Amino acid sequence: MHWLKILTPLCAASLLTVAAPLAQAQNSADAVLLDMQKAFLKRDRSTLAQLLPQASGHPLEPWAAYWELKSRLETASPDEIQAFLTRYAGTYHEDRMRNDWLLLLGKQRDWATFARVYPQFRMRDDKSVACYAVLVDAMQGRAAPNAGRQVRDLWLAQKEADDGCTLAAGQMYAQKQLSEADVWRRARTATEANRPKAARDAVAIVAPDAADQVAQVFASPAKYLSGQSKSRGRERKELALLALIRMAASDPDAATTQIEGGWGAQLDSEERNWAWAVAGKQAAFKLSPAANSYFGKVRRNEDLSDDLLGWKARAALRAGDWKAVHRAIDAMGPERTDPTWSYWKAKAMLAGRPNAEEKAEARQLLEDTAGSASFYEQLALEEIGQRISVPPAPVPLTAQEKASARANPGLARSLYAIQIGLRSEGVREWNYSTNLHQPGGLGDRELYAAADLACERHVWDRCINTSERTKTFADWNQRFPMPYRDTVLNKSRNIGLDPAYVYGLIRQESRFIMDARSGVGASGLMQVMPATARWTAKKIGLSDFTPGMINDRDTNITIGTAYLKLALDDFDGSMAMAAAGYNAGPGRPRNWRNGPVLDAAIWAENVPFSETRDYVKKVLSNTTNYAALITGQPQSLKSRLGTVGPRPSNEAEPMKDLP
Structure with missing residues (x-):
């Protein structure tokens, strides 16, 4: 379930933007291409075949040919496919068709043809194809020494179950190149992500007789646990852990009761650490003070995934437990080098009583992280005493x-x-x-x-x-363009809104695509929802407003900036909370602000929704860069953050009806 589909008043176009459904054909030939795309999406093979001759010679003919062949790929002959690859050699369409063909060959177990076709595949961006390729190399005696690790990393990175990596994982496990622990880890992460098929496929590799029990685990984890004897067998314990993971998703406190009530003693230390960490993560989603204490019961951080360690660090940040922040980040694998965790590790090192060596290491981390491209790069830059400035323009293009x-x-x-x-x-x-x-x-x-x-x-x-x-x-005039500059600056300043904040938000919402449409109906530069537009128009006295006007550029900016200003006022001038409200609806950040008073960077990092967490950081980072461009002066991200805490009990909410 995508939460944005439920309540988002003004959607993040970076997540949901699609092309406007308005045909923009300039001639009848363009109309043919638009009709073929519609037929392709409807899987209408007969219409595609009928229209294909009319696309001959059109600049987008490769697309027309791709749609027609892709629609019947399973019945096309190898000669037809090869003819397409030859005719459109060097194009995106050639390589995408080769990708499609390789997936089909893998599913058909036509390994000889796969081995012949794969070397010409240029994109190499499909995990399932990559898993098939590792498997084919192994079959032909060319397996790389790290083949099992390659498959494991590809498999764990996939969200949904697929044929290629599941098949390859099974083969690698049978050949002892993939461990039992690796396979159970895939089952755990799939269970946590509520993907029962992926979890079942993993369990079927290590415990085929138990695979059918996965459905029971997902249907009712409490019932499953109550019906199981507390046996110490690996299979029984891992299935119990999957049930604890599912239980924690809806009620982390109930899961911890099960762990403390007997199941924890039956799990081995690694399994028990994972169970406590999942409970901690789910409690962190609820911003519960218990999150850090649950994570505190993990005795060995190295048993956890980078995702769980990230949530352990977030919960510790919220609790002000800097030692736990440091330890969690140190236990991470590849994620440790992300600017997020480099910055917070340095802050954690400086939070206690660091010696000279620790201060030097923290300083080096900050210097290595510092820059202007992202939220934490900017914060690191300020930590070493610098501000965000426009970089020198590159040599002009010839x-x-x-x-x-x-x-x-x-x-x-x-x-x-x-x-x-x-x-x-x-x-x-x-x-x-x-x-x-x-x-x-x-x-x-x-x-x-x-x-x-x-x-x-x-x-x-x-x-x-x-x-x-x-x-x-870096050319900031390209990276941070300012279309419609006079309109945005005038409308923003007229209502006391920082135009850099408006530009920072538009850049994240729509990337300045005027005809952007979201999956839930938000539209235009500022991705305004119809109901929100009507409410805002009434609030600002725009009496002649009609729904169709929201697609007008100036009206969209007028409505969007007015709503943003109302949201900013509602959140006491907090840019971080207003951005969160713009993306996720104001009700959520109203709840998220309850708890301790936090540095806004810590508050933002603990936003439970990954989309909104990312959105807030990018909008604030964009805003700081736009301010440097607009003013020509060095800027501070920290000055735009401040702190976030509960609304004073004697202060009424300015606008309870803010949608």
Whole structure:
């Protein structure tokens, strides 16, 4: 269940934005492509076959041919597929079709053809295909020494069950290249994520006779536990742990009662540590003070996943337990190098009474993390005494560099697709063309030129996305564009709202896509929901407002900025809480503020919803950078954060009806 579908008044377009469902065909040939896309989505093979000849010679013909062949791939002959790959060699469509074919060959267990086709696959972005490839190498006696680890990492990274990695995991386990503990860990993480099929598939590998019990675990974990004897067998204990994980998802306190009431004594230390950590994580979702105490019962942090360790660190931050923060981060694997945890480790090291060596190590961590690209990079920069400033502009593009970007057929097709309303297809081809899946890929100057082309065409999301990938320089005019500058600045300042905050939010909401639509009906630059628009219009005295007006650029900005100002006032000027309210609805941050008074960075890091947590940090980081651009002066993120705590008991909520 996606919580945004329930209550979001103004949605995060970075999560849900889709192309506007308005056909923008400029001619009958464009209309054919739009009709073919609709037929493809409906799996209407006959219409696709009928329309395909009419797409011949169109700039987007590769898309038309791809849709038609993909719709009947299971019955197409190898010669037909190979003919397509040859005809559209070098394009996104060729490599995507090869990806589709490899998945089909894997499911058909046609390993000989798979082995022949796979070396030409350039994207290598499909985990299931990658698992099949490891399996084929093993079958042909070319297994890498770390084949089991490759499969394990791919498998654990997948959310849903799939054929490729499940099959490969089973084979690696049979060959003793994947441990029993690895397989049970997959069952645990799938159970925690409420994915019963993935959990069952994992259990079937190590305990095939017990796989059917997974359904009972998910249906009623309490009933399952009550019907089990407290045996010490690995299978019985692991299934009990899965039941405790499911129970914790809805009632962490009930799960801890089960652990303390007998099951904990039956589990081994690693299993018991995991059980307490899951209870701690679920309590942390509820912002319960018990979360840190549950995590405190974990005797060995190294038994936990990076995800559980992250929640242990968050709960410890909220409790002010800096030693626990430090220990949790030190036990992490790859996640430890993320700027989030580098920053908090340094803060934890400095929170006690550090000696000179510890101070030096913390300082080095902060210096290595410091920058302007993200929330924690900016906080680290301020910790070492600097402010966020606009970096020097790169050397301007030459006419030749610009011409090269314009001559790129993939970029041209992408922009054409976006122009006529095929945004999803255009974005995918743009990403492929700017990644160039071959050694080296595009260099910084080529990415800079591609971003310039997108900016010039006002395709702001591709402009930003591509510009962010340059490593040796940063053009902030590309990364933080300011379309409709006069309108945004005037409307913001007229109501006492920081225009940098508005731009920071728009950049995260819609990436300046004026015709953006969310899955729940939010629209425009500021992703305004119809009901919220009506309420806000009434609140500000916009008497002539009608629902259709929300798609007008100026009206969208008027309504969006007014709502943001009302939300900011409702949350006592807290930019962090107002951003959370804009994304998740005001009711949630009203509840999330209850508890201890916290540094707003700690409060934001403990927001239970990952989407909103990420949203708040990005909006505030964007805001700081936009302020540097607008004012021309160094800026502080910390000054925009402050603290978050309960509303004073004698202070009434300004607007209880704020939607």
